[in-house]
Amino acid sequence: MECADYLIAVGGSTVDPMRWLNKWRKAMNVVWTCHMLARLTVPSGDILRSTGSYGTIKIHEDEANADAAGTSKNDDAAAVEFSVAADDEDFKGLVKEKRVECFRRLGNAARIAAALASGAETGIHGDEGDVRRRREAFGANTYPGREPNGFLRHVWNSLSDVFLVVLFGLKDGWYDGVSTFLVVFLGAVVSTVSKHGQAKLFARLANEPDDIAVTVVRAGRRQEVSIFDVVVGDVVVLKIGDVVPADGVFLEGHALQVDESRMNGKPHPVHVDAEKSPFLASGVKVIDGYGRMLVTAVGTDTACGEMMSSITREKTKPTPLPERLEGLASSIGKVGIAVAMLVFAVLTARHFTGSAQGKPLFDKQHVTFNTVFSACNRIYQQVVTIIMVVIAIPEGLPLAVRLTLAFSMKRMVKEHALVRALSACETMGSVTTICTDKTGTLTLNQMKVTEFWVGTDRPEARAAVNGAVVSLLCQGAGLNTTGSVYKPDNVSPPEISGSPTEKALLSWAVAEMGMDADALKRSWKVLHVEAFNSDKMRSGVLIRAANATGAVIAHWQGAAEIVLVNCSAYVGTDGAAHELGVDQRRNLEKVISDMAAASLRCIAFAYKQVNGEHSKIDDEGLTLLAFISLKDPCRPEVRTAIEACMKAGVAVKMVTGDNVITARAIAKQCGIISDNDRNGIVIEGRKFRAMSPEHQLEIVDRIRVMARSLPRDKLVLVQRLKQKGHVVAVTGDGSNDAPALKEADVGLSMGIQGTEVAKESSDIVIMNNFDTVVTATLWGRCVFNNIQKFIQFQLTGNVAALIINFVSALTSGNMPLTTVQLLWMNLIMDTMGALALATDRPTKALMRRPPIGGTAPLISNAMWRNLAAQAALQVAGMLALQYRGRDILGVRDEKANGTMIFNAFVLCQVFNEFNAREIERKNVSPECSATKCPWASSP
């Protein structure tokens, strides 16, 4: 509205309806300013941070299926009788409340199993009807989840903004009001739909990693079922790294220890046994030993279920981007206030000195309240316009960040990277170092026995080895293990389960050594077990013969050089024991290192005849039985993926529990070390551990491979790297990787073969292969890049608008771009513009430049350059139209000229958007975008 009309309106007759309109207008200005000022003081990061809170637990379809199946319930209802009433409160709280008296009353775990129509050895029958009846009686192993915010809620959130803006728009009449409403409505729709879509996406993602495979025994056979299919009465097999899937009691096992810290905060591991503490609560982690448990409660009846249905599992790692955007927003705000104050001062001075538009705004002879007031109001309006232009920049950022994060996350999921923590999408882009373990991540974790050595001989077949040695080997392989061999009948091949290493050893023992697992179990009783873990790198067992001799033997198996240290003798193929002198030891070490150099993993078997039963498994003065080498091929895609990482300036380090020679051989195969890398070092965990923290810091950058590392070494390595300012990603699959995965900026676990503990400690679960780590990096970089594009786009447009209005306000007292026009433009920029830039795909160039790290400025030099050049051009153009519009276009009308300027300015923003797509390059047509395996073909 023109200044002259305004003055007439304010100074006109007392009954003029315009007066009312003016009052209305003033009120709205106040409301709007307050709204904007509130925005200024509330950092936009708060809005950003709250975007990920949708972690919930899934309601499994089975519940619905169970209901549907309820009609046929009566057909075979009599098939299983439970002697425990399903609604027995005492029984329900057995594990949850650790009811020892109830446990005693019911007898022992085996009696409870019988009451639940299950068996300690054979488990439940497990056919469809059986499982269904159990689910009907005791419930399913699912938790109701918290629904994400509904659609209407998002609509309401967006509407509060719309409301204010529309009211402000109405001041210039219905025409402007309606058009403003349309724009705002459009903006609200885009924002609502995107928010709702993301909420649904996050909810789905938060649920997906919950589906865990659990090993149960049903009808005597070990099998894997989904955690949601576990029912009361199931016998669950537990080993290191597993998470207890439901509440239950201990059936049998050895040295079983669990970590209950997640449930009750107790930091110490808890020993589980049949007498003193037989209870296993769902959600606790197995940290040592192995065993079997009987499930007594599932789903919401469990301790964990109760907790789960009341809380969300959101991971609240602070993310760097929103924090930095907050910084940007507040600096922009400061600039805005400074400019606004300057405008205020200059305009006030002009009005009082009377130089505005050649005539004084208020006549000194006729100073009335109205004239003063209208002058003030005008100054105020212009100041508000300035502030608005400035504030509009950070206003658009939250939506842009949300959009681009959700977009990248969706793409990552499509490329088989399940994102568990939203922040990981973004952090992945700044990663400077990746620490990866070897087995299962770089290699396939499909082990196969390739060599078999007895002493320094390599026998061709079993026949060439003395029978006593063979039977000792079978004892070691078959009893010193958490795996099992199940023979359905005499014709079909045995089903072998266990960790990949154990599976390979058991298959080999059955096929090559003629091991009969059932006969072994009958003729030997296991007295003590020391289960394998990554700290000790070996496992031991103490067994006693069931026959009259009652012989007691200790068996050890594990990393070859570690077992060899405790040996004082070795057997030859003829079965005779030889003393292990210095020379012989050297020869045996040579056998190990030769195998390792061929990138094989070497396992040693040793035993000792023991006199009488001991409470500990003797591990001194062992006799070496054999070496067995396992081949674990490299994943085929690893080499190109690692090359791509290096090209992208991301260092890759291998940290493994394996032998240093094997590790070096595999690292060479994967391209982690090369012949011309003079700077890199291969170090053993033992040496690294012995160094002072300062020394560790000194060499940490040069480490390429760390072998024979303990879980703690992996953790310390990550800590040191972080201290050096690296942004560290860790990839791993085993429970030995869990501490490092947690410590890392981004933890990536291998989905298919990884342990539950590893998955739980990670931010991203890789569902296929190592390639995906590179893809995740690419999409992570894309997030930052797209935000930068959006910032450049927004800043350019708004800085130009600011300068145009500022200059003309100072020179002529007029602002060519009005508040409503700018509002329009910013709404389009914030929604449509943001949508376009936020969903821009990454280009190959992203993987050819070094990582940005966590420290690079949000606005790069290239962005300043683009901004300055473009804004200068726009300002020059608009000011030319403003002052020379009549000459250039022949427009006579002042108002028409204003519209021309606005149109021209909008057109400039279209070019601005295109320019923003390529920040670094001068050619704005984007390079071909990278979608699938972009690194494979990059020059």
Ligand SMILES: Nc1ncnc2c1ncn2[C@@H]1O[C@H](COP(=O)(O)OP(=O)(O)OP(=O)(O)O)[C@@H](O)[C@H]1O
């Ligand atoms: N079940 C097992 N029984 C006996 N020894 C084993 C068993 N599994 C692994 N080992 C030995 O212990 C060593 C360490 O194993 P660990 O699981 O800690 O690491 P890894 O799987 O070899 O390596 P990474 O850390 O790269 O996954 C192995 O190199 C192997 O020699």
Ligand SMILES: [Ca+2]
């Ligand atoms: Ca591993």
